[in-house]
Amino acid sequence: MLRAGRLLPVLTVLALLAALGSALWLSGASARADGPVGPCENTNVCVGASTPPTDGSGGSGGGGGGGGGVRVCEYQGTTYPCSTDFGTFDPDDGCYYEQVEPQPPAGDPDWHGHAPGDGGVYLKTCPYTPGGGSANVWMAAAPAVPPVVTPAELAQRALAMIHRTAAGVGTAPSNDGKRTALVGSPIWLWINKDGTDYATKADPLSATAAVPGLSVTANVYVTEVDWDMGDQGAAPKCGAGTPYRDSDGAKPSPDCGYSYTQPSIGQPDERYAITATVHWSVTWVATNGAGDTFALDPIATPATTLRVSELQVLN
Structure with a gap:
């Protein structure tokens, strides 16, 4: 049997152990x-x-x-x-x-x-x-x-930052309403490249989207152009074309030309409506090495018009 003198130290030790156990549980929590x-x-x-x-x-x-x-x-x-x-x-x-x-x-x-x-x-x-x-x-x-967050999702975020606009069509003779083209004569065609109307693969429209640990850059550019000359004829097989300069004189376009076989009589306002549909692609690459290339919806240019007449020869 424990005497009173020995009981107090034992109780003290038990109390300390209980306190220590409680402190250890709280420390673990x-x-x-x-x-x-x-x-x-x-x-x-x-x-x-x-x-x-x-x-x-x-x-x-x-x-x-x-x-x-x-x-x-x-x-x-x-x-x-x-x-x-x-x-x-x-x-x-x-x-x-x-x-x-x-x-x-x-x-x-x-x-x-x-x-x-x-x-x-x-x-x-x-x-x-x-x-x-x-x-x-x-x-x-x-x-x-x-x-x-996947690289493809970041690519879509980057693509949403890029604003594509409808390109304008340029012609020579001019489509300003003051000039008339002739049946059989060479006509120059080109896409206006001002602003964001047109971008090449070498000089694309770009944007980057990022989250911590990953970023994706998207590059948007034109791949081809479909021409509609308004006369039901065979569409020109060419791309963006080359703008005409006065120094070019009567030479045909080096890369995107056309010649009408019929005058525009009978057309609305006696003019052919000319449109171009611009096809775009996007290539994206991520910092982790992922990437892809896919086509975007094409954008049609506003229609421009051109009067075409036959050359009248007087005897």
């Missing part, structure tokens, strides 16, 4: 939460997060669209690591969540009236929000894993 006390949802275990975490996942993940994608987490317009030492990021509130291991015993205040197996207790850490800290909270389920 808040293993990475240190710093000054701050506002949080549970004052039972509530300490501040003093330093931003490092990204433990590298931010990458599998995905389609021509190569692996990346996971992107945003909160109020700012991008954050999706996975860190604090757990998984929740874009709904800008905090990280990690399930507490081991889970608290039944009846612990952290369950907020729920029983073990009904959801779980998570360590919530808010390093980027005003007054943020860490606290044990009950959740029905862990935050959803953010979706993967």
Whole structure:
């Protein structure tokens, strides 16, 4: 039998062991939460997060669209690591969540009236929000894993930044309404290349879309032009053509010319309507090596008109 003199030290040791066990459980529940006390949802275990975490996942993940994608987490317009030492990021509130291991015993205040197996207790850490800290909270389920952003999706974002306009048609003789072309005479055709009307593969329209860890550049350019001269004749087999200069005189176009075989009498306003349909392609390349090339919807030019007459020879 223990004497009273010996009983007090034994009780003291047991009390210290119980306190130590409780402290160890609380330490396991808040293993990475240190710093000054701050506002949080549970004052039972509530300490501040003093330093931003490092990204433990590298931010990458599998995905389609021509190569692996990346996971992107945003909160109020700012991008954050999706996975860190604090757990998984929740874009709904800008905090990280990690399930507490081991889970608290039944009846612990952290369950907020729920029983073990009904959801779980998570360590919530808010390093980027005003007054943020860490606290044990009950959740029905862990935050959803953010979706993967693929290179193909970024290519579509880049493509949406590029504005294609309808090109204009140039002719010689001029289509200003003051000139008349002659049956059988050479006519020059070209696409006006001002602004974004026309872009070549060597000099394309470009835009870049990016998320942390991945960027995609899209290049848009003209591949071919289909001409309609308004006379049901065979369409010229040429591309964008070469603009006519006064110094060219009566020479035919070097790359895109046409000659009418009938005058424009009987046509609306006695003029042939000339249109060109411009075909475009886009080539995109991602920083992870993915890429693709595909056609875009063609754009037809506004119709221009040209009066064509027969040469009258007087005896």
